[in-house]
Amino acid sequence: xxxxxxxxxxxxxxxxxxxxxxxxxxxxxxxxxxxxxxxxxxxxxxxxxxxxxxxxxxxxxxxxxxxxxxxxxxxxxxxxxxxxxxxxxxxxxxxxxxxxxxxxxxxxxxxxxxxxxxxxxxxxxxxxxxxxxxxxxxxxxxxxxxxxxxxxxxxxxxxxxxxxxxxxxxxxxxxxxxxxxxxxxxxxxxxxxxxxxxxxxxxxxxxxxxxxxxxxxxxxxxxxxxxxxxxxxxxxxxxxxxxxxxxxxxxxxxxxxxxxxxxxxxxxxxxxxxxxxxxxxxxxxxxxxxxxxxxxxxxxxxxxx
Amino acid sequence: xxxxxxxxxxxxxxxxxxxxxxxxxxxxxxxxxxxxxxxxxxxxxxxxxxxxxxxxxxxxxxxxxxxxxxxxxxxxxxxxxxxxxxxxxxxxxxxxxxxxxxxxxxxxxxxxxxxxxxxxxxxxxxxxxxxxxxxxxxxxxxxxxxxxxxxxxxxxxxxxxxxxxxxxxxxxxxxxxxxxxxxxxxxxxxxxxxxxxxxxxxxxxxxxxxxxxxxxxxxxxxxxxxxxxxxxxxxxxxxxxxxxxxxxxxxxxxxxxxxxxxxxxxxxxxxxxxxxxxxxxxxxxxxxxxxxxxxxxxxxxxxxx
Numbered sequence: 001x002x003x004x005x006x007x008x009x010x011x012x013x014x015x016x017x018x019x020x021x022x023x024x025x026x027x028x029x030x031x032x033x034x035x036x037x038x039x040x041x042x043x044x045x046x047x048x049x050x051x052x053x054x055x056x057x058x059x060x061x062x063x064x065x066x067x068x069x070x071x072x073x074x075x076x077x078x079x080x081x082x083x084x085x086x087x088x089x090x091x092x093x094x095x096x097x098x099x100x101x102x103x104x105x106x107x108x109x110x111x112x113x114x115x116x117x118x119x120x121x122x123x124x125x126x127x128x129x130x131x132x133x134x135x136x137x138x139x140x141x142x143x144x145x146x147x148x149x150x151x152x153x154x155x156x157x158x159x160x161x162x163x164x165x166x167x168x169x170x171x172x173x174x175x176x177x178x179x180x181x182x183x184x185x186x187x188x189x190x191x192x193x194x195x196x197x198x199x200x201x202x203x204x205x206x207x208x209x210x211x212x213x214x215x216x217x218x219x220x221x222x223x224x225x226x227x228x229x230x231x232x233x234x235x236x237x238x239x240x241x242x243x244x245x246x247x248x249x250x251x252x253x254x255x256x257x258x259x260x261x262x263x264x265x266x267x268x269x270x271x272x273x274x275x276x277x278x279x280x281x282x283x284x285x286x287x288x289x290x291x292x293x294x295x296x297x298x299x300x301x302x303x304x305x
Numbered sequence: 306x307x308x309x310x311x312x313x314x315x316x317x318x319x320x321x322x323x324x325x326x327x328x329x330x331x332x333x334x335x336x337x338x339x340x341x342x343x344x345x346x347x348x349x350x351x352x353x354x355x356x357x358x359x360x361x362x363x364x365x366x367x368x369x370x371x372x373x374x375x376x377x378x379x380x381x382x383x384x385x386x387x388x389x390x391x392x393x394x395x396x397x398x399x400x401x402x403x404x405x406x407x408x409x410x411x412x413x414x415x416x417x418x419x420x421x422x423x424x425x426x427x428x429x430x431x432x433x434x435x436x437x438x439x440x441x442x443x444x445x446x447x448x449x450x451x452x453x454x455x456x457x458x459x460x461x462x463x464x465x466x467x468x469x470x471x472x473x474x475x476x477x478x479x480x481x482x483x484x485x486x487x488x489x490x491x492x493x494x495x496x497x498x499x500x501x502x503x504x505x506x507x508x509x510x511x512x513x514x515x516x517x518x519x520x521x522x523x524x525x526x527x528x529x530x531x532x533x534x535x536x537x538x539x540x541x542x543x544x545x546x547x548x549x550x551x552x553x554x555x556x557x558x559x560x561x562x563x564x565x566x567x568x569x570x571x572x573x574x575x576x577x578x579x580x581x582x583x584x585x586x587x588x589x590x591x592x593x594x595x596x597x598x599x600x601x602x603x604x605x606x607x608x609x610x
Contacts, residue, residue, distance in 0.1 A: 086464065090403050098399075139463075152453075158444075
């Protein structure tokens with residue numbers, strides 16, 4: 001019999017790529033979450049079933065069944081949103097996680113839970129690269145809520161033997177992502193604007209969404225009541241300036257990016273993942289950031305024709 | 306004009322004593338939470354208004370007004386319950402806290418929030434006495450959820466300048482408490498049973514509920530966006546055996562308490578608060594544990610006539 005996976009938030013950026021990955025790996029994929037798409041559209045991402053619903057215990061009881069795995073991609077995806085709507089951010093990230101864990105405890109105890117968390121849980125970082133055991137000092141409600149979701153995973157794992165694995169994703173990007181640095185930069189470059197906030201020296205660790213999806217697959221067999229945590233990055237720190245240079249160049253603009261020199265409060269200075277634990281799983285990223293950014297710009301130009 | 310306080314969970318053990326304390330201190334006291342009591346009964350504890358409702362954002366919008374202070378006594382009160390009903394424990398402790406903080410952010414930003422948390426957030430303790438800066442390793446869902454509620458307080462304080470103060474209460478007891486060690490011990494002693502689990506050497510730090518309520522009052526003026534945390538104990542470590550000796554003796558039983566010698570998993574070996582930060586507020590406990598336990602036994606005998 002085919003293995004089954006339920007992907008929450010399957011209509012989202014990571015969710016749909018996770019669906020595609022697991023379908024290609026031979027799973028029957030069910031999706032649940034917000035979003036409206038027809039069966040032809042969701043089938044393109046490998047989904048067999050789609051349920052448009054909030055991720056609540058009621059909805060899971062109704063739709064989840066007993067999958068081999070739940071990949072919990074639902075949740076807030078924006079630091080800025082968490083500053084204007086902290087209660088909604090809490091609901092999307094924390095309440096949905098509580099519902100998933102309780103569902104598994106009560107109704108499907110053999111189901112593994114894979115949780116894509118965020119490097120935002122590290123918050124203010126004192127030392128690079130960041131290890132999984134590095135201290136957690138999240139600065140935004142977004143990061144705090146991701147940390148709380150992780151704590152619920154650990155609590156259900158240790159108290160109720162739910163099998164869980166957590167990945168702290170760094171900067172996931174790729175065609176289809178309509179927010180964050182690359183999207184903003186392409187939008188600006190399109191109209192010849194090369195002015196950016198920050199210093200340009202901020203380090204980010206980029207991971208293509210195709211690689212992010214394959215990492216979800218790689219950790220799946222490691223979910224356990226020990227609740228292991230893995231960093232999800234490339235291991236390479238790239239400055240914002242390097243990335244913007246690529247984009248500005250791809251748009252054939254004469255001047256390079258100009259920076260305000262001012263950091264936004266809460267913006268981390270540097271993010272770079274220590275990937276030793278993750279690499280030890282046998283997984284590694286396949287898409288270099290330069291070719292990934294180049295592909296992104298091509299997609300952006302096409303999408304905005 | 307009289308100052309106003311909203312006490313969530315005012316029908317509970319700590320909640321009703323908090324209501325009594327703030328009424329005596331000149332506040333107009335409104336209560337909200339679970340529980341059914343008539344106006345004569347709740348007036349006895351100093352409440353002017355009582356609203357029987359879940360602590361949700363909707364309920365707060367309807368009933369809370371703009372009090373000078375919210376003392377958030379609502380929440381789960383049982384480690385054992387959290388092991389059998391973790392999702393309900395989460396709802397009572399975490400969701401209610403999120404609602405209170407969001408209510409204050411949106412509708413009453415001048416309101417201070419006082420949160421009675423629990424020493425259960427310390428969990429497995431390596432060194433006594435326990436300081437507020439000691440590491441947090443909660444072992445039960447109950448303790449994890451209290452820690453999460455604290456994190457939400459800190460997040461709203463730092464991101465949205467909500468004024469908060471947290472007290473981590475140790476073993477609150479007093480007449481009216483119908484659970485935990487003293488209640489169980491009196492119930493057993495009443496029928497001549499002197500067999501207890503554990504080793505008897507477990508340390509606890511007892512705080513009479515009258516003193517707990519006065520401590521809520523003492524920290525009230527220290528609530529701030531710095532979100533200070535204070536231990537709420539006596540500072541004295543008392544063994545379970547010492548307490549049970551008192552009770553068994555009060556019942557005139559010939560033999561002292563007998564212990565199984567086996568600890569329950571998750572039971573902390575020792576809890577004793579470092580009270581330096583709290584004492585510096587000018588507060589101190591007034592009821593010695595021996596006289597407090599003696600009063601408790603008298604109440605128990607009367608209540609069970």
